[in-house]
Amino acid sequence: MSTAVAQKKGFGAFIWDYLTTVDHKKIAHLYLVSGGLFFLMGGLEAMIIRIQLMKPDNEFISAGLYNEMITMHGTTMIFLAAMPLLFALMNAVVPLQIGARDVAFPFLNSLGFWLFFFGGVILNFSWFMGGAPDAGWTAYAPLSTTSPGHGVDFYVIGLQISGAGTLIGGINFLVTIVNMRAPGMSYMRMPLFTWTIFVTSTLILFAFPALTVGLFLMMFDRMFGSVFFDVAAGGNVIIWEHLFWIFGHPEVYILILPVFGVFSEVFATFSKKRLFGYSAMVFATVLIGFLGFMVWAHHMFTTGMGPVANSIFAVTTMAIAVPTGIKIFNWLFTMWGGSIKMTSAMLWSVAFIPTFTIGGMTGVMLAVAAADYQYHDTYFVVAHFHYVIVGGVVFGIFAALHYWWPKMFGKVLNEKLGKWAFWPFFIGFHLTFFIQHFLGLMGMPRRYWKFLEGQGLATGNLISTIGAFFMALGVIIFLWNVIYTAVKEPKASADPFDGRTLEWSIASPPPFYNFKQTPLVRGLDALWIEKSEGKKGMTPAEPLGDIHMPNGSILPFVMSFGLFIAGFGFIYQVDNPVWLSLVFIGMGILLGAMFVRSVKDDLGYHIHKEDLEKGDGQL
Amino acid sequence: MSNEDILNPKQMPREPEKATLEGKNKFIGFWFFLGGETVLFASLFGTFLALRNSTAGGPGTEELFGLELVFIMTMLLLTSSLTSVYAMYHMKNNDFGKMQVWLGVTVALGLAFLGGELYEFNHYIHEYEFTFRSSALGSSFYTLVGFHGGHVLFGLLWIVTLMVRNAKRGLNLYNAPKFYIASLYWHFIDVVWVFIFTVVYLMGKVG
Numbered sequence: 001m002s003t004a005v006a007q008k009k010g011f012g013a014f015i016w017d018y019l020t021t022v023d024h025k026k027i028a029h030l031y032l033v034s035g036g037l038f039f040l041m042g043g044l045e046a047m048i049i050r051i052q053l054m055k056p057d058n059e060f061i062s063a064g065l066y067n068e069m070i071t072m073h074g075t076t077m078i079f080l081a082a083m084p085l086l087f088a089l090m091n092a093v094v095p096l097q098i099g100a101r102d103v104a105f106p107f108l109n110s111l112g113f114w115l116f117f118f119g120g121v122i123l124n125f126s127w128f129m130g131g132a133p134d135a136g137w138t139a140y141a142p143l144s145t146t147s148p149g150h151g152v153d154f155y156v157i158g159l160q161i162s163g164a165g166t167l168i169g170g171i172n173f174l175v176t177i178v179n180m181r182a183p184g185m186s187y188m189r190m191p192l193f194t195w196t197i198f199v200t201s202t203l204i205l206f207a208f209p210a211l212t213v214g215l216f217l218m219m220f221d222r223m224f225g226s227v228f229f230d231v232a233a234g235g236n237v238i239i240w241e242h243l244f245w246i247f248g249h250p251e252v253y254i255l256i257l258p259v260f261g262v263f264s265e266v267f268a269t270f271s272k273k274r275l276f277g278y279s280a281m282v283f284a285t286v287l288i289g290f291l292g293f294m295v296w297a298h299h300m301f302t303t304g305m306g307p308v309a310n311s312i313f314a315v316t317t318m319a320i321a322v323p324t325g326i327k328i329f330n331w332l333f334t335m336w337g338g339s340i341k342m343t344s345a346m347l348w349s350v351a352f353i354p355t356f357t358i359g360g361m362t363g364v365m366l367a368v369a370a371a372d373y374q375y376h377d378t379y380f381v382v383a384h385f386h387y388v389i390v391g392g393v394v395f396g397i398f399a400a401l402h403y404w405w406p407k408m409f410g411k412v413l414n415e416k417l418g419k420w421a422f423w424p425f426f427i428g429f430h431l432t433f434f435i436q437h438f439l440g441l442m443g444m445p446r447r448y449w450k451f452l453e454g455q456g457l458a459t460g461n462l463i464s465t466i467g468a469f470f471m472a473l474g475v476i477i478f479l480w481n482v483i484y485t486a487v488k489e490p491k492a493s494a495d496p497f498d499g500r501t502l503e504w505s506i507a508s509p510p511p512f513y514n515f516k517q518t519p520l521v522r523g524l525d526a527l528w529i530e531k532s533e534g535k536k537g538m539t540p541a542e543p544l545g546d547i548h549m550p551n552g553s554i555l556p557f558v559m560s561f562g563l564f565i566a567g568f569g570f571i572y573q574v575d576n577p578v579w580l581s582l583v584f585i586g587m588g589i590l591l592g593a594m595f596v597r598s599v600k601d602d603l604g605y606h607i608h609k610e611d612l613e614k615g616d617g618q619l
Numbered sequence: 620m621s622n623e624d625i626l627n628p629k630q631m632p633r634e635p636e637k638a639t640l641e642g643k644n645k646f647i648g649f650w651f652f653l654g655g656e657t658v659l660f661a662s663l664f665g666t667f668l669a670l671r672n673s674t675a676g677g678p679g680t681e682e683l684f685g686l687e688l689v690f691i692m693t694m695l696l697l698t699s700s701l702t703s704v705y706a707m708y709h710m711k712n713n714d715f716g717k718m719q720v721w722l723g724v725t726v727a728l729g730l731a732f733l734g735g736e737l738y739e740f741n742h743y744i745h746e747y748e749f750t751f752r753s754s755a756l757g758s759s760f761y762t763l764v765g766f767h768g769g770h771v772l773f774g775l776l777w778i779v780t781l782m783v784r785n786a787k788r789g790l791n792l793y794n795a796p797k798f799y800i801a802s803l804y805w806h807f808i809d810v811v812w813v814f815i816f817t818v819v820y821l822m823g824k825v826g
């Protein structure tokens with residue numbers, strides 16, 4: 001039962017352990033590894049796109065394949081790389097930061113992961129089964145509903161399954177943060193990362209169902225003959241745009257808010273100062289989350305909604321820049337006068353500030369509806385969202401990995417290699433994307449397979465491609481660092497960075513039950529308070545006693561696998577009803593596993609007090 | 620103390636569904652889930668409202684809908700919500716037998732509702748050739764109402780599973796939250812139906 005025992009039993013047991021685990025720390029590993037692999041795939045696709053655009057009139061890949069590349073790049077990066085990497089961080093850190101032994105629903109946590117995983121696998125199967133989706137990551141109808149072949153079907157089914165996983169994860173973290181905080185940790189004593197995850201989870205809860213419905217409508221149109229988006233039968237293609245962006249804009253905040261939390265932790269820790277304006281930061285986070293639902297139509301200024309709607313959405317969009325600005329200044333003031341240590345985590349964070357500010361500025365430019373008629377669907381938009389997503393989310397993930405690596409894997413990433421990875425990536429990033437603003441303003445449309453000689457676009461595109469190679473180099477050095485650290489670096493202490501929050505009060509990595517005794521929280525930066533009063537660690541809030549732990553289970557894997565099978569059935573039954581058998585088999589597996597889950601009691605088990613005393617955390 | 624003892628106290632607490640941490644988590648988690656479901660149905664309602672006049676030359680809502688059967692179905696479902704409240708009342712009084720009886724009544728009413736819905740769909744399809752594929756109105760009507768019907772079916776299967784699984788052992792702190800959230804789900808389905816009745820049928824008939 002104990003995870004430590006399982007680990008000593010060889011490779012098969014190791015795999016089985018991860019297939020059945022419900023431990024949030026191991027689920028974090030699963031998210032990190034699979035998100036990381038999808039990130040590499042998305043990166044490869046990006047490199048292929050950039051090579052195609054390296055010179056005028058290039059024939060590196062065909063037009064059709066190019067469409068598949070841009071679609072899969074966007075879809076993979078958003079849904080299969082950025083989201084799971086953030087889920088890896090939430091899983092690794094949030095329960096520790098709030099002093100909990102696990103998440104509220106360990107079983108659902110595992111289910112959420114496996115759904116995401118199988119959804120991503122389905123999506124990528126499309127490459128080998130007649131072609132990937134090719135209607136852009138936004139899949140606008142009727143381009144998507146009339147796209148021949150099965151590519152878009154893979155998009156619909158893959159995202160539907162992985163989206164369900166995300167929704168489950170969001171609910172899980174909401175409940176975890178509401179119900180599982182250690183004694184004394186009021187909402188206004190939660191670390192900012194936990195706060196941002198709380199708001200992010202709310203956004204997931206209210207945004208993803210809109211995507212679910214949009215995907216259902218598209219699935220019905222493509223696979224079951226309904227006519228939602230078929231104008232000839234009275235359908236309306238704009239419905240898709242609305243549903244997609246009602247989900248899609250909150251989604252960009254789902255991506256960025258967690259890393260806002262990361263930066264808040266990193267700046268405070270490495271400046272040795274309390275986060276400046278904590279309550280303003282909380283307020284700004286909540287406000288951004290709220291406003292995030294009011295702006296979706298800024299993606300549709302040129303759709304023809306009319307001047308009134310365009311003006312309203314322009315104003316609400318610009319309003320979001322205000323709480324975002326509050327945050328930028330609070331981070332700057334946190335560093336102001338602090339004793340700053342420029343570690344790799346800090347380097348990524350400091351680099352984020354100017355980069356993201358540029359992205360926010362172009363965002364406000366895009367929000368000017370009249371001007372957007374000029375920018376829309378050009379490389380200017382591409383530059384904008386890469387500045388916020390790479391300069392924000394990706395920088396943030398790198399910062400977080402450097403910061404929490406010891407907590408996740410027990411070793412501090414090598415600092416020198418960390419900096420060597422940063423510089424090529426940072427320089428490469430600005431080389432790649434800064435010039436794209438100007439390419440866009442010069443009229444280069446996004447998603448075009450080719451540009452031609454004599455359009456004045458050649459130099460800019462070449463620079464952009466060169467930059468992309470620098471970014472790839474940075475990623476490779478980071479991966480090298482991961483291997484190097486695993487082999488060469490010594491074991492990390494519990495608190496290698498002189499941290500401020502609860503996760504640093506327990507061993508790196510923590511024992512599988514996290515806290516032997518639940519800690520008593522006496523204020524914001526709970527550990528820092530104790531340290532500044534000369535204590536070694538947290539004061540326990542309870543006497544040593546038995547600890548209740550959840551059982552592992554293979555059912556989440558089985559359920560997701562059932563949906564995986566059914567997914568292929570749905571996609572191919574259009575060609576031949578025989579394939580419906582797969583739907584029945586897959587759904588049968590799913591419902592059967594759900595039934596087993598429902599009727600079989602799962603009470604968990606106890607670690608006994610005596611064992612805890614004996615093992616002293618080494619259990 | 621073993622799990623069995625903890626979950627079967629001599630004296631059941633007033634609110635057995637929220638007596639354990641697991642129960643509390645389920646309770647609040649389910650409320651969040653219903654929040655997500657609300658957005659799901661809101662999106663379906665929005666789609667329906669955008670397409671309610673898109674008949675593509677086929678029959679429109681005024682021609683199709685008759686209110687009698689739908690009214691009876693509404694009454695059935697509203698009553699089933701009430702009977703599930705009775706069931707929860709008996710759960711809180713630790714009277715397992717009566718709880719099962721009222722849940723049984725709830726299931727029967729839900730089945731009757733589903734029967735009405737099937738009859739109605741069948742009627743539209745065969746009398747009017749109004750199908751999922753015939754017009755955008757048809758697509759959005761069957762999707763919205765069908766999603767709701769699917770929820771009813773799932774709710775029925777869920778409640779029956781719980782009833783059968785626990786028939787022998789009675790109530791404890793492990794299954795009380797399960798019964799409770801199943802009944803919450805049932806109320807939610809009921810509320811959605813009230814909106815469907817208003818937005819789809821009443822507005823379709825007069826609006």
Ligand code: HEM
Nearest residue numbers: 252256298299321360363364366367376377381385388389
């Ligand atoms: C001050 C904050 C921001 C403002 C005012 C803003 C504004 C906008 C506007 C108006 C567009 C539509 C441009 C067009 O299609 O013509 C846009 C596109 C986009 N933004 Fe932002 N944005 C902001 C922050 C962000 C953040 C934080 C992210 C992600 C982390 C983000 C991601 C995107 C993406 C992915 C698109 C393009 C979607 C597509 O068409 O494929 N934005 N932004």
Ligand SMILES: [Cu+2]
Nearest residue numbers: 249296298299
């Ligand atoms: Cu947006």
